[in-house]
Amino acid sequence: MNQLLKLFFAFSLTLLSTFAGFSQSKTPNKDQRYIYFLHNKFVEENALNAAHPEYGKAEYNEILASFRKDNFIVFSEIRKKNTNAYDYAEKITKQIKKQLKNEVPPNKITVIGTSKGGYIAQYVSTFLANPDVNFVFIGCYMDTDIQEIPDINYCGNILTIYEKSDIYGVDATKRKETSKLKINHFKQIELNTNLKHGFLYKAADNWIVPCKKWANGNYDLN
Template identity: 30%
Template sequence: MKAWPLILLTFFMPAHASVVYTDVPESTEPTKIYLIYLHGRIIENSGPRPTDIRYGLYDYPAVLEALSSRGAVVISAQRPRGTDMNKYAGAVVSQVEDLIDRGVPPGNIVVAGFSKGGGIATRVSSFLRRPQVRFVLLAACPGGSTPPNIRLTGRILSVYEASDTLAGSCMPLADQPEQPRSFKEIKISTGKWHGAFYMPLPAWVDPVLNWVHGGD
């Protein structure tokens, strides 16, 4: 990620897992899907496998492995503590533009974010304004509220958990005079509140991967 201090991921992936990059790789393949994953706030503060007393273990490495399991090239870095959402969104916009400059079609680029990472993803969508780029918003809209001056663009998949008291539907954000190219939303019901996205549960991973890889 250009002009932004990175904390490299310091966990070990299983031997069979795909490589997860912390920035746009030097060599790109236009036929592949490139998925930028933006983690939740707790990773900034407590490292790649923190435990929350309410929601349990956030297994960031396992989430990345799941997201790469169908062949997507996953790009994800641990953000520094207290990261400014708007500034980091600008850095992700630069990553997306770098991928496009390297020949990756915009439709093969997905920006996915959970919780604070989802808030960053909404800002990337608003700043980038490329209709073919795709976004996955995971518990990204606090209470279904509409952040000021954020206008979703591109192709959007929103997923939220029915029992979650911190985040809800992103429909209010999409249902504005300026609307994204497409919007789809899925409500899951795991009973795990915000922690539903702490682990790669099939309830959200399967529909996300189906959408990312064009099978849904």
Template identity: 25%
Template sequence: MTPSPCLGIARAGRLIAILALSLAAVTAGAQAQTVLREMPEQVDPARHYIFYIHGRIVETEGPEAVSERFGPYDFKGITEGLASRGQTVIAELRAPGGLDYVDTLATHIRRMQDEGVPARNITVVGFSKGGYMALRVARALQDPEVNFAILAGCIAEAISGEDLSGDGLDGRLLSMANSADTLGFPCTPLFARNTHLASPVSVVFHEGSGHGLFYAADPVWMTPLLDWIEAGL
């Protein structure tokens, strides 16, 4: 039986439609996993941006760092997880050393705002030394609408008040820490000293992995973090 030309055209049309849908799905997936290693030349005021500030170990060992105590640091998995709901993640690899990246990041954020990105669409997520640096960025910017998530980044000196880097900060703030951690602590006492803050949130997990909890894109902390970010949009 000879196929009808109309039937062939119909099948071709369906195939084109399927391919178009597949391409759209791939494109949507790519948008949902946008991870950049540097500040883009242009920003989109309609998008939501997350800056991820990695822990100290990545400074010296790179994005595939492995800790003898906590195991592999899943830099790729964490950054892709942060981008999984459609936000653009900017995760720069900073040079080893001091705290110069604080000024760099503050400059990035001011530029974004100058180019039309609303403050509420900007989130800084910092882990360990990166969390401590995020506190300093919040202090430098003094913007109550920029979001800051501090993951095990409040050191003992900042909690006690001996280190005043976190005093006088501003922003929409979230602290996440593990009760088994001996390196980074809940920021609750620091938040209490900053009485001007509007409803800062402190979350404490009870996991045996200690500081290593944030070495992986664990849904235990990743899901509530992303929920908190979306609640402020």
């Protein structure tokens, strides 16, 4: 039993260190690229095998597997129910700052968020205020955000992806124009799947492939 407990705690510590993403080495691999993936609210509130009545199951593990298949180191966790987006963004920001302190190049770090996770990612962009870090905001902007969430300012290399039939994610040009921090690159992709907000539940290439290109520094998305 003692041996089993030791193995369990060792595995738990490995998971924690993987999510934290802090390199203990003073000479990290400068070519390695990292992704922080922040999931949508449905995953926060339901078991992974639960199906949304309209959109179906959220393919969280499949999304992570797709990024890892392309050699990204992926940091992610299922958040606790009713997680405060502002506070959680501060936590992620601290983790990224530790990576930067350990000499990970900022352009090798990409924060990708879907729906609520996308709003958390927007706060990370604001708090970090580093124009060389990459961000992808997916299905997470409405024009009313300018008045209702005035403290968000985009900063970094910003890609937004939204679906034409989704009322919860639209063209974010207004947010770009009102942001007071430096944006090195800004690009938007409009999808036309007719899946409404459900498009981001799927581990689909139509949004995952552009994320990978952006995380690899391909800001033209060619």
